[in-house]
Amino acid sequence: MRISVPVRDTEFAISSGANVASNAGGAGTSTFDGPPGAACGLVVTARPGDPDPGPFEPGDRQDLVWRGQGGRSCATRR
Numbered sequence: 001m002r003i004s005v006p007v008r009d010t011e012f013a014i015s016s017g018a019n020v021a022s023n024a025g026g027a028g029t030s031t032f033d034g035p036p037g038a039a040c041g042l043v044v045t046a047r048p049g050d051p052d053p054g055p056f057e058p059g060d061r062q063d064l065v066w067r068g069q070g071g072r073s074c075a076t077r078r
Contacts, residue, residue, distance in 0.1 A: 003053045007042040009074075014039050014066065040074040042066040 015022075015030035022031045033039070045063045046053030056062060068074035 002046050002048060002050075004043050004045040005056075007044065009040040009042075010037045012036060012039070012042050012066075038074075039066050039068040041068075 013032040013034060013036045015032055017033075019031040019033055021028070023029055024031045043065050044056065045065075046056070047061050047063060050060065
């Protein structure tokens with residue numbers, strides 16, 4: 001069974017491109033592309049074969065889909 005969880009737009013931000021592993025905040029850190037709400041429509045989905053897809057825990061792999069900040073525009077939603 002796959003579980004998908006939509007996330008509120010104001011509760012996440014992303015790092016992409018050169019912002020990933022930028023080390024701006026210290027070794028091993030990334031910089032956010034924009035503030036929470038700059039990207040939208042994040043949905044986290046457990047991958048097929050996850051024996052316990054309910055909790056999202058460190059080490060689990062999920063599929064992520066969002067718009068804005070390098071994805072599709074958020075403007076069509078507003």
